[in-house]
Amino acid sequence: MPMFLCPLFSGSKGNSTFVASDDTAILVDAGVARANIDRALGDINASLDIIKGILVTHEHVDHIRAVGMLSRKNDIPIYANEDTWKAMLTMNSLGSIPFKNRVRFDGDFYIGSLAISPIKVSHDAADPVGYSIFNENKKAVVISDTGYLSKTVLNRMLGADACLMESNHDVHMVENGPYPVRLKNRILSKKGHLSNHDAAQALMQIINSGCKNFSLTHLSQDNNTPEAAYDSASAAALTLGAVAGKDVNIYVAPQFGPGDAIII
Numbered sequence: 001m002p003m004f005l006c007p008l009f010s011g012s013k014g015n016s017t018f019v020a021s022d023d024t025a026i027l028v029d030a031g032v033a034r035a036n037i038d039r040a041l042g043d044i045n046a047s048l049d050i051i052k053g054i055l056v057t058h059e060h061v062d063h064i065r066a067v068g069m070l071s072r073k074n075d076i077p078i079y080a081n082e083d084t085w086k087a088m089l090t091m092n093s094l095g096s097i098p099f100k101n102r103v104r105f106d107g108d109f110y111i112g113s114l115a116i117s118p119i120k121v122s123h124d125a126a127d128p129v130g131y132s133i134f135n136e137n138k139k140a141v142v143i144s145d146t147g148y149l150s151k152t153v154l155n156r157m158l159g160a161d162a163c164l165m166e167s168n169h170d171v172h173m174v175e176n177g178p179y180p181v182r183l184k185n186r187i188l189s190k191k192g193h194l195s196n197h198d199a200a201q202a203l204m205q206i207i208n209s210g211c212k213n214f215s216l217t218h219l220s221q222d223n224n225t226p227e228a229a230y231d232s233a234s235a236a237a238l239t240l241g242a243v244a245g246k247d248v249n250i251y252v253a254p255q256f257g258p259g260d261a262i263i264i
């Protein structure tokens with residue numbers, strides 16, 4: 001049975017991705033208001049009632065804004081690693097969550113038929129992760145909010161059937177843009193966000209490993225455009241002879257509302 005992936009919201013104003021097998025549906029992050037997630041799920045013929053868990057990547061508000069509310073109102077378990085839990089609880093970002101819905105992972109785990117494998121990334125948060133998600137013989141990777149992709153992380157992405165990967169900014173737009181120097185340095189640092197260029201470099205290696213489905217995520221609204229991210233990725237694919245839209249699918253996830261779904 002296929003696995004279905006769809007970015008619902010993507011960018012610094014909030015992130016959430018829907019992932020489902022035939023019998024298990026989850027969210028990766030829930031960084032916009034619950035009502036918006038509810039509506040976006042309705043747009044793709046899903047609903048909050050079927051969500052079996054929320055995987056948290058890291059404690060920044062654009063990833064967890066509605067996590068506590070969703071968990072309380074819909075009785076959904078929250079999955080995060082130890083340091084991310086500590087950070088969320090210290091900042092009291094979630095409100096009160098019953099113990100049974102606080103799931104700490106330390107390694108791989110299952111939610112229903114989905115096997116989940118966290119991937120440590122490089123970002124200015126307590127212990128940020130992306131995820132590999134396996135269903136039968138298919139593998140999807142969801143990675144964002146990482147300043148760079150180490151060889152270790154890239155190796156974990158190879159062989160994926162679908163890759164939802166950050167393509168945050170165009171380096172020249174950051175350098176020449178209006179942000180204060182400190183913020184520019186943060187974005188461009190190894191613990192900031194992934195540039196279009198670095199995403200495109202990774203995409204080539206991931207295409208070479210057999211992947212044909214990409215969604216570019218977490219685009220900056222000030223330092224990127226959907227066209228710039230798409231052009232960078234599709235040009236990289238073309239250097240391998242892979243034509244976007246024909247040999248590989250390259251989508252750009254919008255900030256508000258569901259993007260293109262990937263079915264693998």
Ligand SMILES: [Zn+2]
Nearest residue numbers: 012060062145
């Ligand atoms: Zn973010």
Ligand SMILES: [Zn+2]
Nearest residue numbers: 058060123145
């Ligand atoms: Zn972040």
